[in-house]
Amino acid sequence: MQPVTSDLQVVVVGGGSVGLLYAARLALAGLSVTVVTRSSLQANQLMEQGLSLQRLDGTKTKVMVPARPIEAGLPAGNLYLLAVKQPDLPPLLPALTDLNPAARVVALQNGMGHQEMLAEVLADAQCFFAIHTEGARRHSATEVEHTGTGTLRVGPWQERNSRDPVIASFVEWASAAGITAIYEKAIEPHAWRKLLANALINPLTALFEIPNGALLDSSHTQALMRDLFDEAAQVAAFAGQKIGEKDWQEIVVICRSTSRNLSSMLQDVMKNRSTEVQSINGYLVELGKKSGIPTPLHETLLRVILLKSGMGIGKEGRRQ
Ligand SMILES: NC(=O)C1=CN([C@@H]2O[C@H](COP(=O)(O)OP(=O)(O)OC[C@H]3O[C@@H](n4cnc5c(N)ncnc54)[C@H](OP(=O)(O)O)[C@@H]3O)[C@@H](O)[C@H]2O)C=CC1
Numbered sequence: 001m002q003p004v005t006s007d008l009q010v011v012v013v014g015g016g017s018v019g020l021l022y023a024a025r026l027a028l029a030g031l032s033v034t035v036v037t038r039s040s041l042q043a044n045q046l047m048e049q050g051l052s053l054q055r056l057d058g059t060k061t062k063v064m065v066p067a068r069p070i071e072a073g074l075p076a077g078n079l080y081l082l083a084v085k086q087p088d089l090p091p092l093l094p095a096l097t098d099l100n101p102a103a104r105v106v107a108l109q110n111g112m113g114h115q116e117m118l119a120e121v122l123a124d125a126q127c128f129f130a131i132h133t134e135g136a137r138r139h140s141a142t143e144v145e146h147t148g149t150g151t152l153r154v155g156p157w158q159e160r161n162s163r164d165p166v167i168a169s170f171v172e173w174a175s176a177a178g179i180t181a182i183y184e185k186a187i188e189p190h191a192w193r194k195l196l197a198n199a200l201i202n203p204l205t206a207l208f209e210i211p212n213g214a215l216l217d218s219s220h221t222q223a224l225m226r227d228l229f230d231e232a233a234q235v236a237a238f239a240g241q242k243i244g245e246k247d248w249q250e251i252v253v254i255c256r257s258t259s260r261n262l263s264s265m266l267q268d269v270m271k272n273r274s275t276e277v278q279s280i281n282g283y284l285v286e287l288g289k290k291s292g293i294p295t296p297l298h299e300t301l302l303r304v305i306l307l308k309s310g311m312g313i314g315k316e317g318r319r320q
């Protein structure tokens, strides 16, 4: 059944794995969705060929979504889903300052740091964050595969007095699209837990070039993950977050439920693109330094991934 509120006009900024997954699922549920891409080529291909979604059961479906390149500016809308990588956010910030004050922006980035960036250009009332554990993989400019189920949590960074109607409507539509979506009072604690999951899963899968589920196949990777978790939990405690055994179990569940997924960091390494390791493990290392908590494992992984993503040794660009 469609939600009662039908006046949402969604603009998905970024036609990568996550952007295309959400664009396809929301458009298939009947919502008005426009995709803003980096290149004119991708926008033209989407306009001509439509967007193809491969579901978890392997079936494929196609949906037509309007698309335009960022150089044409951001189209009118009342909900902007930012689905670009953390390092690609800064060039987008000037365009966000021109948005209608009634428009709401939801940032889907992993890691930490984007909250401060957005607070500089948007009013507090406009700014929302999403933490999601859905797995996605883009196969081409017009094809995306849904590789794992998860939960979409949306809300303000910290608790506010009232619920926002645009965000409430988005959560209803996401649920209608088959996504387990929750309107959270505050995202900060969830962002911390996701940070920990990404700080374990992403660099290890990128280093060993394995899917998320394979981390659980060996007692060595499990032990490494646990040591990384304990180190990160101490930094989180300094930031006021109580991290416990339940959170460790939750990370194991994410590995299982996205077992076939290639983490976003592994996908970046394979394509010789820069990764988000600075805003994930790098964030923990920096906070560790400020608080006097040693983070040797996260620091080592940070260096290893920075080296690996800068060396052109990803599978698709491996040196001969
Ligand atoms: N992939 C996954 O399973 C998950 C990813 N995430 C997080 O979601 C976020 C997005 O990840 P993901 O979709 O994997 O990343 P991708 O790299 O697949 O997609 C990012 C997209 O943003 C586009 N882009 C970059 N700059 C601009 C711009 N200025 N204007 C318009 N488009 C732009 C890129 O274009 P181009 O293709 O031309 O480079 C690319 O298509 C990340 O923070 C990631 O950590 C979270 C959970 C799961």
Ligand SMILES: CC(C)(CO)C(=O)C(=O)O
Residues within 6 Å of the ligand: 110, 132, 133, 134, 135, 197, 198, 201, 202, 212, 254, 258, 261, 262, 263, 264, 265
């Ligand atoms: C949940 C997970 C680990 C899914 O792969 C992810 O957030 C990512 O790949 O960045």
